[in-house]
Amino acid sequence: MAFGPKRWVNALARLRPDLELEPDSAIVSRWDDDPWAWGAYSANSRASPLDSEELRRPVGPLSFAGEHTAGAWHGLMEGALRSGRRAAQELLQSAGR
Numbered sequence: 001m002a003f004g005p006k007r008w009v010n011a012l013a014r015l016r017p018d019l020e021l022e023p024d025s026a027i028v029s030r031w032d033d034d035p036w037a038w039g040a041y042s043a044n045s046r047a048s049p050l051d052s053e054e055l056r057r058p059v060g061p062l063s064f065a066g067e068h069t070a071g072a073w074h075g076l077m078e079g080a081l082r083s084g085r086r087a088a089q090e091l092l093q094s095a096g097r
Protein backbone atom coordinates (compact mmCIF):
# COMPACT_ATOMS: atom_id res chain seq x y z
CA MET A 1 0.00 0.00 0.00
CA ALA A 2 3.07 2.25 0.27
CA PHE A 3 2.73 2.92 -3.47
CA GLY A 4 -1.05 3.06 -3.50
CA PRO A 5 -3.14 6.19 -4.06
CA LYS A 6 -3.99 6.87 -0.39
CA ARG A 7 -0.83 8.86 0.36
CA TRP A 8 -1.32 11.03 -2.74
CA VAL A 9 -5.03 11.56 -2.17
CA ASN A 10 -4.29 12.68 1.39
CA ALA A 11 -1.62 15.09 0.15
CA LEU A 12 -3.99 16.48 -2.48
CA ALA A 13 -6.73 16.93 0.13
CA ARG A 14 -4.33 18.98 2.25
CA LEU A 15 -3.19 21.01 -0.76
CA ARG A 16 -6.67 21.62 -2.22
CA PRO A 17 -9.31 21.39 0.55
CA ASP A 18 -11.72 23.12 -1.84
CA LEU A 19 -11.91 20.05 -4.11
CA GLU A 20 -14.56 17.37 -3.72
CA LEU A 21 -12.41 14.26 -4.00
CA GLU A 22 -13.52 10.71 -4.67
CA PRO A 23 -10.72 8.83 -2.87
CA ASP A 24 -12.18 5.36 -3.49
CA SER A 25 -11.85 5.75 -7.27
CA ALA A 26 -8.30 7.14 -7.22
CA ILE A 27 -5.64 5.12 -9.03
CA VAL A 28 -1.87 5.40 -9.30
CA SER A 29 -0.11 4.81 -12.59
CA ARG A 30 3.65 4.26 -12.64
CA TRP A 31 5.89 4.49 -15.67
CA ASP A 32 7.73 1.27 -14.92
CA ASP A 33 4.69 -0.99 -14.62
CA ASP A 34 2.37 0.74 -17.08
CA PRO A 35 2.26 -1.39 -20.25
CA TRP A 36 1.01 1.60 -22.30
CA ALA A 37 3.42 4.31 -21.16
CA TRP A 38 6.90 2.81 -21.23
CA GLY A 39 8.20 6.01 -19.65
CA ALA A 40 8.28 8.47 -22.49
CA TYR A 41 7.23 12.03 -23.26
CA SER A 42 7.26 14.15 -26.37
CA ALA A 43 10.42 15.83 -27.56
CA ASN A 44 10.52 18.88 -29.79
CA SER A 45 13.51 19.45 -32.04
CA ARG A 46 14.36 21.11 -35.34
CA ALA A 47 14.54 17.67 -36.95
CA SER A 48 11.25 16.54 -35.43
CA PRO A 49 9.08 19.57 -34.57
CA LEU A 50 5.79 19.13 -32.72
CA ASP A 51 2.74 20.47 -34.51
CA SER A 52 0.90 21.46 -31.34
CA GLU A 53 -2.01 23.07 -33.15
CA GLU A 54 -2.70 19.90 -35.09
CA LEU A 55 -2.17 17.61 -32.09
CA ARG A 56 -4.73 19.46 -30.00
CA ARG A 57 -7.29 20.08 -32.74
CA PRO A 58 -10.63 18.49 -31.73
CA VAL A 59 -12.08 15.83 -34.01
CA GLY A 60 -15.84 15.87 -33.90
CA PRO A 61 -16.89 15.51 -30.26
CA LEU A 62 -13.37 14.42 -29.18
CA SER A 63 -10.96 16.76 -27.43
CA PHE A 64 -7.37 15.78 -26.84
CA ALA A 65 -5.34 16.33 -23.69
CA GLY A 66 -1.78 15.34 -22.85
CA GLU A 67 1.59 16.98 -22.52
CA HIS A 68 2.20 16.49 -26.26
CA THR A 69 -0.62 18.97 -26.98
CA ALA A 70 0.69 21.67 -24.65
CA GLY A 71 2.94 23.70 -26.92
CA ALA A 72 5.73 25.35 -24.95
CA TRP A 73 4.76 23.27 -21.89
CA HIS A 74 5.18 19.91 -23.68
CA GLY A 75 7.07 17.18 -21.84
CA LEU A 76 6.10 18.56 -18.42
CA MET A 77 3.49 17.91 -15.74
CA GLU A 78 2.54 21.54 -16.14
CA GLY A 79 1.74 20.86 -19.78
CA ALA A 80 -0.33 17.80 -18.90
CA LEU A 81 -2.37 19.82 -16.39
CA ARG A 82 -2.83 22.80 -18.70
CA SER A 83 -3.87 20.56 -21.57
CA GLY A 84 -6.45 18.85 -19.37
CA ARG A 85 -7.97 22.19 -18.43
CA ARG A 86 -8.00 23.29 -22.06
CA ALA A 87 -9.62 20.05 -23.24
CA ALA A 88 -12.24 20.27 -20.47
CA GLN A 89 -12.98 23.84 -21.50
CA GLU A 90 -13.43 22.74 -25.10
CA LEU A 91 -15.88 20.06 -24.04
CA LEU A 92 -17.86 22.52 -21.93
CA GLN A 93 -17.98 24.97 -24.83
CA SER A 94 -19.10 22.31 -27.29
CA ALA A 95 -21.83 21.35 -24.80
CA GLY A 96 -22.90 24.99 -24.68
CA ARG A 97 -21.88 25.53 -21.04
Ligand SMILES: Cc1cc2nc3c(=O)[nH]c(=O)nc-3n(C[C@H](O)[C@H](O)[C@H](O)COP(=O)(O)OP(=O)(O)OC[C@H]3O[C@@H](n4cnc5c(N)ncnc54)[C@H](O)[C@@H]3O)c2cc1C
Nearest residue numbers: 029031034036037039040041066067068075076077078080
Ligand atom coordinates in the same frame (compact mmCIF):
# COMPACT_ATOMS: atom_id res chain seq x y z
C1 LIG B 1 11.33 9.40 -16.37
C2 LIG B 1 10.49 10.65 -16.47
C3 LIG B 1 10.76 11.74 -15.67
C4 LIG B 1 9.97 12.91 -15.75
N1 LIG B 1 10.25 13.97 -14.93
C5 LIG B 1 9.48 15.06 -14.98
C6 LIG B 1 9.75 16.16 -14.10
O1 LIG B 1 10.67 16.14 -13.29
N2 LIG B 1 8.94 17.26 -14.19
C7 LIG B 1 7.90 17.31 -15.07
O2 LIG B 1 7.19 18.32 -15.09
N3 LIG B 1 7.63 16.28 -15.91
C8 LIG B 1 8.41 15.16 -15.88
N4 LIG B 1 8.14 14.12 -16.72
C9 LIG B 1 7.08 14.26 -17.71
C10 LIG B 1 5.70 14.09 -17.09
O3 LIG B 1 5.68 12.92 -16.30
C11 LIG B 1 4.71 13.98 -18.26
O4 LIG B 1 4.81 15.14 -19.07
C12 LIG B 1 3.27 13.84 -17.80
O5 LIG B 1 3.12 12.76 -16.89
C13 LIG B 1 2.40 13.61 -19.01
O6 LIG B 1 1.06 13.47 -18.57
P1 LIG B 1 -0.03 13.05 -19.61
O7 LIG B 1 -1.32 13.02 -18.86
O8 LIG B 1 0.08 13.89 -20.85
O9 LIG B 1 0.38 11.57 -20.08
P2 LIG B 1 0.62 10.27 -19.20
O10 LIG B 1 0.94 10.60 -17.78
O11 LIG B 1 1.61 9.47 -19.99
O12 LIG B 1 -0.79 9.56 -19.21
C14 LIG B 1 -1.26 8.91 -20.36
C15 LIG B 1 -2.10 7.74 -19.87
O13 LIG B 1 -2.76 7.16 -21.00
C16 LIG B 1 -2.69 5.77 -20.84
N5 LIG B 1 -2.81 5.16 -22.18
C17 LIG B 1 -1.95 5.23 -23.22
N6 LIG B 1 -2.42 4.55 -24.27
C18 LIG B 1 -3.62 4.06 -23.90
C19 LIG B 1 -4.61 3.27 -24.56
N7 LIG B 1 -4.46 2.88 -25.83
N8 LIG B 1 -5.70 2.94 -23.86
C20 LIG B 1 -5.87 3.35 -22.59
N9 LIG B 1 -4.98 4.10 -21.91
C21 LIG B 1 -3.87 4.44 -22.57
C22 LIG B 1 -1.37 5.49 -20.18
O14 LIG B 1 -1.41 4.25 -19.53
C23 LIG B 1 -1.25 6.66 -19.20
O15 LIG B 1 -1.81 6.35 -17.93
C24 LIG B 1 8.90 12.96 -16.65
C25 LIG B 1 8.62 11.84 -17.46
C26 LIG B 1 9.41 10.70 -17.37
C27 LIG B 1 9.07 9.50 -18.23
